Amino acid sequence: MPDVSESKHLPPDDDMTNMADMTEVYSSYKSALFSLAYRMLGSVSDAEDIVQEAFLNLNQVSLHSIHHVKSYLWKVTTNLSIDFLRSARKRREVYVGSWLPEPIIKGKGADPAEQVIANEELSIAFLHLLENLNPVERAVFLLREVYSYSYDEIAQLIGKSPDNSRKIQSRAKQKVGDLSPKAGGDRSKKEKTVRDFMEVVQSNNIEKLLSILSDDFTIYSDGGGKAKANLRPIFGIKRAVAFFKGVYSKIPSNLIVMEADVNGQPGMIMKADDQIFYVLAFQFDNDKLSALYNIVNPEKLKHLKKLK
DNA sequence: GGGTCAGTAGCTTTACTCAG
């Protein structure tokens, strides 16, 4: 039986059972566990809750009775995330409009665990794509594609056979297509495209807008029923241009448009009175934009208040 | 890694019963 603790995705576990106390365990593993939970849930606050719960779980058993603290925490976090997603899925069935992940913005004041995500280029587009997978598929897909676990290790973590894990992964890949987990591509080109887009937004230059959007450009907006946002995705460049024309006339004059690092990718934020009202993330297709993810739901932006 | 197939769970539709 393989031991998941031998995997290379967490800090070394040489003799964790002798760790002085929980504080040391917490500081060693918090970021990696948060990273996994955020990938699973697409929510900063829920990922934090899951990590807290995993450590609470650990607290309830003696540290010395666990052979490998690292694999124990990894397993608990995976399974807590699966359980959470199962119940969250029911809630999302009645979610108003499109559901998008909570964005993580690089900046002073952000939580160190969130900064890990920001540095991992975990794009909103990728997290949005993962929404097509059921909780178990999502866990298997991430463990395999992102963390390079073997099927034997995955089977141990999720309590299924290696054969079955491989099949789950195969089905998951079919569902999400061949989109790479990491966004990749030329960052400077992406930054330029976003700057061009910002200019268009501020100048209402429709001709330039057409030159930076791909034909299948799609706009997803998440207002969560708490902020004004289109309830259904807007497909196609023509509809998107019509949408932007409509929006342009309604942009408040005090709204400041700024470049931002959204989940490790070039993006935009719009703020007024030092408060972020819009976070815009993009999907890139070479030097064009193929999708815009507009996160307006105040619940999903409240963790950005501490940013400077 | 992926195709196939049997088993299973869950959802929808239909038929039936019973009270008002």
Place this chain on the structure above:
DNA sequence: CTGAGTAAAGCTACTGACCC
């Protein structure tokens, strides 16, 4: 007779095992 409630049947999607 009608409408509400419930059980049974049918269908569909998902899951897991086996095989190439």
